[in-house]
Amino acid sequence: MLTRIITGVVAIALFIPVCYFSYTVAFPIVIGLLCCIGVYEMAKCLGFDKKLLISIPMYLIALGLPILRFFTRTNTPFLACAMVAFFGILIFVLTYVMLKKNTVKLSEVLTFYAMFVYIVGCFSSMVVIRYSAGGKYYYLLAFLGAWVCDTFAYFVGKFFGKHKLIPEISPKKTIEGSVGGIVFTIIGFAVYGLIVNNIFDDANLNYVKLCILGLALSIVSQIGDLVASSVKRQYDIKDYGSIFPGHGGILDRFDSVMLTAPTLYILNIVLKYF
Secondary structure, rough: OOHHHHHHHHHHHHHHHHHHHHHHHHHHHHHHHHHHHHHHHHHHHOOOOOOOHHHHHHHHHHHHHHHHHHHHOOHHHHHHHHHHHHHHHHHHHHHHHOOOOOOOOOOHHHHHHHHHHHHHHHHHHHHHHHOOOOOHHHHHHHHHHHHHHHHHHHHHHHHHHEEEEEEEOEEEEEHHHHHHHHHHHHHHHHHHHHHHHHOOOOOOHHHHHHHHHHHHHHHHHHHHHHHHHHHHHHHHOOOOOOOOOOOHHHHHHHHHHHHHHHHHHHHHHHHOOO
């Protein structure tokens, strides 16, 4: 427990300056590095870390796409580049399987490809949100949504949990903890809006919108956590990596954050029409 606490304090100490300078290229570089390490961890989990011909192009795209968004004026050219990159990698992996003449299973390669798209798409969404309109206030919700939900789900589940959520995947999670995480995330988002609106003159965060985002992000953060746990159980590993002592790897620490980022981006677009 002490190791987990120390690691958490150090991680927060590093996270704060990254957020403070998020308007610079430092933010997408850090996200790109996290993304690249995350793809490596998944490659190792699926047994593709030694297959450099197929994994290295994925590492390069994982590192480069988040950084690329900093140099595009709007989201449209970046999204076009992302689609080209993902489609190009798909053609590449299919060609790879064909040239290997059935010595590599198509199902295994496509699983790696799907997880690559998932990881890169989610991490890149963090940068896309940051450089979108109003993003300097909204992008933090991707992190807060996951971490607030995870924290309060743990404590509510520990003290009040009686009914298991999905014991086959995560034995310690409870329905009570899940509901508690959702409720406290909604409250947390409303408090965040109150603080930001009172401190910054140009901030005008809508409280109804924040509550909707709190509900949605708390749900998908738990789904992301369970998905990551499900993959680990299928491949019989305890952690994806060891970069965070006591916490595991990038995918262990950011499993719930990853899915909140694209959800936040999509909901920001949809809610504008209401």
